[in-house]
Amino acid sequence: MNLPFLPPLNRPIRDWQGKTIWIIGASSGIGAALAQALLRxxxxxxxxxxxxxxxxxxxANHEQADVLPFDVTDQAAWQGASQQLQARHPSIDLVIFCAAKYQPERSWDVDANDAAATLKINLESVYHGLQTVLPHMLKRGSGGLAILASVAGYVGLPNASVYGPSKAALINLSELLYSDLHQKNINVYLVNPGFVRTELTDKNNFDMPALQTPxxxxxxxxxxxxxxxxxxxxPKRFTLGLKLLQMLPYRCRFALIRRFVVA
Incomplete structure (x- = not known):
């Protein structure tokens, strides 16, 4: 949240006309909705x-859309995709990392192989992307990175035994990226959604407060x-409550989680 008497933390972008945006994880959910909104x-x-x-x-029906499929967990595939892009779009204004994997599970249900697969998509793929796109942005002296984490990364909550820690890592990563890159004219955005109706949240069998559409x-x-x-x-009516929970002493935080969250 920006205070009115302080300058914004990033250089605002209000006009998307002519900007080139690369969305990782654009096939559904928030990524697909962002693609449609930006194309419009x-x-x-x-x-x-x-x-x-x-x-x-x-x-479909968007002349300004380019489809570039690849496996985001494969570093060689990142390099191949980047080479294709550099030939057509040498200047990427913003890369948005939306790819994610989620399985609702308690800690005693975690499978190590499934956990590794989740971490490869949610976290490792972002590092592959950074290694691929940052050198070009730094050389050009402009660009931006948007990383979709989650409010699940604010505090340790049940049913997010692997997803939550992966998103907490992305929050930490975004903070250090901002510190490293802001003075180099590269914007960094940390996106922490609450519950959004997607293929991932469709797996949940519990009530999702303040559920939003993509x-x-x-x-x-x-x-x-x-x-x-x-x-x-x-939405703020949900996320601000979790921010408050994050600030409480552990004794109070755990008591509230037991009372309102743990089934």
């Missing part, structure tokens, strides 16, 4: 994920970027 506003959008048919559906999430993200926010979290 005149951006040139590169859509990446593993599912080619889903990407083609998102890109389109609402996309609007909130673009509004945050337009304000120059560093952290973009939404």
């Amino acid at each position: 506003q005149g951006a040139h959008v590169i859509l990446s994920a593993r599912r080619l048919e889903q990407l083609q559906l998102v890109a 389109e609402q999430a996309a609007d909130a993200i673009l509004q945050g970027i337009a304000r120059g926010d560093f952290e973009i979290h939404f």
Whole structure:
């Protein structure tokens, strides 16, 4: 949240006309909704994920959309995709990391192989992306990175035994990226959504307070970027409560989690 008497933490982007945006994880959910919203506003959008048919559906009827499918957990695939992009779009204005894997599970249900797969997509793939795109941005002296973490990374909550820690790591990573890159003219956005109706949250069998649509999430993200926010979290009626929980002493925090969250 930006205070009115302080400058924004990032350089605001309010006009997307002619901007080139690369969305990682654009085949569904928030990534797909962001792609549609940015295309409507005149951006040139590169859509990446593993599912080619889903990407083609998102890109349908949009001349400004390019489909570039690849496996985000494969470093060699990142390099190949980057080489293709550099030939067509040497200047990427913003890379948005949306790819994610989620399985609701308590700690005693965690499978080590499934946990490794989740961490490869949620966390390791972001490092592959940074290694790929940052050198070009640093050489150019401009660009931006948006990382979709989650309010699940604020505090340790049941049912997010692997997903939550992976998102907590992304929060930490985004903070240090901002410290490293802001003076180098590269924007860094940390996006912490609450519950959003997607293929991932459809797995949940519990009540999801303040549930939003992917389109609402996309609007909130673009509004945050337009304000120059560093952290973009939404909906506030839900996320502010979790921020308060995060600040409480552990004795109070755990008591509230036991009372209102643990089943």
